[in-house]
Amino acid sequence: MNHTLILHQYAASPFSEKVRLMLGYKQLAWRAVTVPAVPPKPDVLALTGGYRRTPFLQIGADIYCDSALISDVLEHLQPEPVLYPPHLKGVARVFAQWADSTLFWAAMAYNLQPRGAQVLFAGLPEGLGQAFAEDRREMRAGMVQHRQPEATQAYRSYLRRISNMVEEHSFLFGAEPCVADFAAYHGLWFTRHCVPVLADIFQPTPAVLEWMDRMAALGHGQVEPLAAADAITVAAKAEPLPLAPEAFQDEHGIPLGSPVTVAADSFGTEPTAGTLVAATRTRYTLARTDPRAGTVHVHFPRIGYILRKAANP
Template sequence: MTDMILHNFAISPFSEKIRLIFGFKQLNWKSVMVPIIMPKPDVTALTGGYRRTPLLQIGADIYCDTSLIAEVLEKRSPAPTLYPAAINGIARNLAQWADSTLFWTAIVYAFQPAAIPSLFGNISAEEMQAFSADRAAMRGNMPRTSLGEAKGQLSEYLRRLENMLSGDAPFLLGAQASIADFSVYQALWLIRIAPAINTIFDAYPKLLKWMDLVAAFGHHQSEVLSSADALDVARSAQSFDIDGRNFVDNHGIPLGEQVAIMPTDYALDPVVGELVIASENELAVRRQDARAGTVVVHFPRVGFQMKRAK
């Protein structure tokens, strides 16, 4: 089977979500470490502009956003499942809340001055300024939350999550782990690994026990791969994942048209290419790049928008 290549960086919460899913499913993978800030020339060669981390590459197919990446891993290895039938709907909805509302609340709390040494090591003032400028540009006009507001909201969310664990079941939605557990965990992960601020969890012993349980899945077996080698993989491969889906037309745009796809919330960098998938839950474009060759870039429907390319 074609190798699964995760383009990630060490302190990316969404990368940690997928790394733990590899562990949960006991899947081998290859790791390409990407720059934490722009420019990211090798990422751009693969995606055509999409800059969020992580990306999953399988040959010449590039999957964006962890909600879609999780679906791809589920298809590759259905057991153990991320989507137990009895809780499928609620697990997906809880995951979406965690990947958005909970994440943006937690990230403000995590990036307070006391936590920076734990998260970034011996980062210089200039490097921290560059990181802050990069993330400000990435967020654009998204509303800002103050640290005080974030702490108050986060404390309320932690109380609710503790309440979800008040019974004997080990995971948020019962006896089985689900996509909800990995999404909630990733949102809280940076806080947990920063000793100066992780005391906020002390009042929630069941939540701490649950976090240890999720962390214990580990990352399974990975092998380091260079970004240059990942580009070689893409250039020498052909997309295998564009057939077998229903065409769902919500835009009046037929397959084969040139379109631009980008997120709906932040990092609004459009990816332009030939529309090759428009299904119930996925969009994808085929594009050409001098370094990566012909690739197909895949996106989930939820959280993304598509328009005809100008």
Template sequence: MPDLILHHYQNSPFSEKIRLMFGFKKLAWKSVLIPPVMPKPNLTALTGGYRRTPVLQVGADIYCDTALIADVLERVAPSPSLYPAPVTGLARTLAQWADATLFWTVIGYVFQPIAIPHLLGPLTPEQMKAFGADRAAMRGNAPRMTAQEATGNLKVYLRRLDDMLADGKRYLLGAQASIADFSVYHCMWFIQLAQPLAGILDDVPRLKDWVARMAGVGHHQSEMLSAERALEVARDSTAAETRGFPFVDTHGVALGERVSIMPTDYAFDPVEGELVISADNEFAVRREDPKAGRVVVHFPRIGFQMKKI
């Protein structure tokens, strides 16, 4: 099997979610560090425009969004499972809530002036301005939750999560870790990164112990890889077979037609290509790039929209 190549940056919470999954499944991986703000020319060559972090590359297959990346890692290493029975559906639903509602609440809480240097490192005023402009464009200029609202909401969510760990449960849904634990964890990890504000976790001791237990999973074995080498890997590889996915048509678009795919919530950067997968849980398009060659870019169905060109 080709190497698992993660395109990420160190302080990305969603990247931490996947890095910890590598540790959970004991999967060796290659690390390509990308800029936290646009432009990202080498990543764009692979994705065709998708700009959110992280992205998983497996040869010439490019996987976008951590929900789909988790499914890919599950196929590569089914055990231990991210979706243990009988809580599979509940785990996926809780993970979706954490990746959206909980995450944006945490963002509103941690991006206070006292914590920003801990999240972004020392930045010049020009760099800070560039970061703010980049994230505003990424959100489509939608307003962010105020710190006051985020603080109040976050305290409620933390108590609820703490309650889920009552009766000595090791993980949120029982004795086994699941996708829900990794999705909630990356939000807690980001709170801890915002050191001056991390004391909010002191009021939820069971949850704080769980955070330490999750952190102990680690990232397993990684090796640095240059962005240029990752592009060479894509050019020298052939994407995996796409004909094994049952065709699910909800758009009146046939395989082989040109489409654009982009998120439904933020970072509305469309990726255009030839539709090669339209499955119950996944879209994928084939596209060509002078740097990356012919690649297949994959997206989860939930959270993304497809339009015929």
């Protein structure tokens, strides 16, 4: 189990769907741990130390946070088929970053309007919908939030632009999908599958629906469920993987071995505390010890995250 891919996710999580489809595209076998949509999340925190966004990827005692970093990890583990074609590497990354932020938040402001929320929370235990809304409001604290009318207009415009792209090709940049397709897909997937009452927004762009059908056909790979307690046991019995011999890139004046925190710069800014053991061109790695999970390495992408020296106790 030390080398098994374990995705901590839940069914209606858009970013989880992004990663599930990438796993399917690469035809990888993986185990699925279902995490709660709202706190408390004691099993999540045992592994991440503070980070509670969904999903995160576990390989033994290594924890990879953020779907952008997970994309890089999957590409390294299974280079074919490629997520980052050499001739598209720059534009695909730039597009994916836009899709995971600007496009995603426009889509979700549209998706979670009252009609969508009513469908999404129908049949759930009393109070869970309100708890979800309050939790996500707290996680968005400090973010610029667009009102639903403006978000809807933006979403319509973005769908037309995506339609223009997929009218010319099977996928956004050609005959095969790349990381940009997966990043653009998941917010739209939420509209179509989680709040279908709002899916009429796709009517003017049938080419988008055809592209979505091609994306969905990639599947989720070979998946088996795993209990959260078993995933923690996997971490406790494993050692973190040796760190890659990449040069230390010091942009903060914080030497390796320092107690630090890493937190997202916008949505879900709960910090993870640990010892800085790597700071490469693309990621930070913290070592931390948990009574249940043992010693783990928690990895974050540099882009979108803030490294700080830990305050003195």
